[in-house]
Amino acid sequence: MQEFPRIQRLPPYVFATVTELKSKLRHAGEDIIDLGMGNPDLPTPKHIVEKLTEAARLPKNHRYSASRGIPKLRLAICNWYKRKFGVELDPETEAIATIGAKEGLAHLVLATMGPGDIALVPSPTYPIHTYSVIIAGADVRSIPLIDGVDDFMDRVERAMKTLWPRPKMLIISFPHNPTTEVVDLDFLKRVVAFAKENDILLIHDLAYADLVFDGYKAPSILQVPGAKDVAVELYSMSKGYSMAGWRVGFVVGNRQMVGALTRIKSYLDYGMFQAIQIAATVALNGPQRVVDEAVEVYRKRRDCLVDGFGRIGWDIAKPKGTMFVWAPIPAPFDAMGSLEFSKQMLLRAKVAVSPGVGFGEHGEGYVRFALCENEHRIRQAIRGVKTMLQSPARGRAK
Numbered sequence: 001m002q003e004f005p006r007i008q009r010l011p012p013y014v015f016a017t018v019t020e021l022k023s024k025l026r027h028a029g030e031d032i033i034d035l036g037m038g039n040p041d042l043p044t045p046k047h048i049v050e051k052l053t054e055a056a057r058l059p060k061n062h063r064y065s066a067s068r069g070i071p072k073l074r075l076a077i078c079n080w081y082k083r084k085f086g087v088e089l090d091p092e093t094e095a096i097a098t099i100g101a102k103e104g105l106a107h108l109v110l111a112t113m114g115p116g117d118i119a120l121v122p123s124p125t126y127p128i129h130t131y132s133v134i135i136a137g138a139d140v141r142s143i144p145l146i147d148g149v150d151d152f153m154d155r156v157e158r159a160m161k162t163l164w165p166r167p168k169m170l171i172i173s174f175p176h177n178p179t180t181e182v183v184d185l186d187f188l189k190r191v192v193a194f195a196k197e198n199d200i201l202l203i204h205d206l207a208y209a210d211l212v213f214d215g216y217k218a219p220s221i222l223q224v225p226g227a228k229d230v231a232v233e234l235y236s237m238s239k240g241y242s243m244a245g246w247r248v249g250f251v252v253g254n255r256q257m258v259g260a261l262t263r264i265k266s267y268l269d270y271g272m273f274q275a276i277q278i279a280a281t282v283a284l285n286g287p288q289r290v291v292d293e294a295v296e297v298y299r300k301r302r303d304c305l306v307d308g309f310g311r312i313g314w315d316i317a318k319p320k321g322t323m324f325v326w327a328p329i330p331a332p333f334d335a336m337g338s339l340e341f342s343k344q345m346l347l348r349a350k351v352a353v354s355p356g357v358g359f360g361e362h363g364e365g366y367v368r369f370a371l372c373e374n375e376h377r378i379r380q381a382i383r384g385v386k387t388m389l390q391s392p393a394r395g396r397a398k
């Protein structure tokens, strides 16, 4: 047997247990409400799909495209940043299109980190924030994100003083998956100042830039003066534009990091299908009310879920951002841990959720709901959970 050292550093996916159980129950004919994976269910707006089909018919778009994105897409990205955040970017050197934010992040870290390097990453967090570092052969120091964002930064600052070798990178993401924590511009100013003082690189994953509620606006780290000296930001078209399957994202900001990603990607890919890049350009330049409409759907689902659970005695804070609800395991069940509780939710309430521990050890004690089913199905989920909460004492899931 040959050994694959890089694969050996990747543990089995915690979510796989719940996903397998969900498939087994579905095969057995159970109607499972899937609030587990954050897989957006809204259709991509019509004008974007129409542009794709039109562009897909043209043979000139069937050839290899540009790995870093066609110029019009990079320009559209920069104009979008200018309109949304008032941030100026150079499409030649400060913006690159990626095959989703996930690919962008993974290859950015691969391009910039290596053996002996350390990255500071929150726990819990979206798994690729941690595993991109592992894949790059570097090391992760997890910083608990459990008592709010200021406490998180206090811990980051303490870690910086005690760790050797000194960390080279900090990966953050607000609005945050899974905790739904949000930040203001002052917080990002603190992060940028910290990075400059300590000479470290910053990656800010702003995948949920659009999915914000109740008047809250998610700031871009590039709005902090001088942030480009140390930071890049990622954006995903999967969420606000409901284009998850299309795989379009981008990375903008610090030239050195954008350049490193551009170089590594030039070895690895020939760019997204050009018709997709053209349709993504149209999405960014076109009417933005489609994004507002998607946000409104998620907001209503959030209210339906949080208010509904509140009525049956499960109190959960309403998130100001993301497409998730981060819920503490209710008292009668909290001793069993999030993995076991998620199995019980599946077996007894017929509801799939993500166990908090799957996002890192400090996610234990919570489950994450993804708002990817409609309100009717969410109400059905609440009825299932109600029955479960009324009779908590039952055996462990097999």
Ligand SMILES: Cc1ncc(COP(=O)(O)O)c(C=O)c1O
Residues within 6 Å of the ligand: 038, 099, 100, 101, 102, 103, 126, 173, 177, 205, 207, 208, 235, 236, 237, 238, 244, 247, 248, 249
């Ligand atoms: C924080 C965060 N970043 C990135 C992604 C993935 O984005 P994309 O579909 O653009 O790869 C997700 C998806 O759930 C996410 O939660």
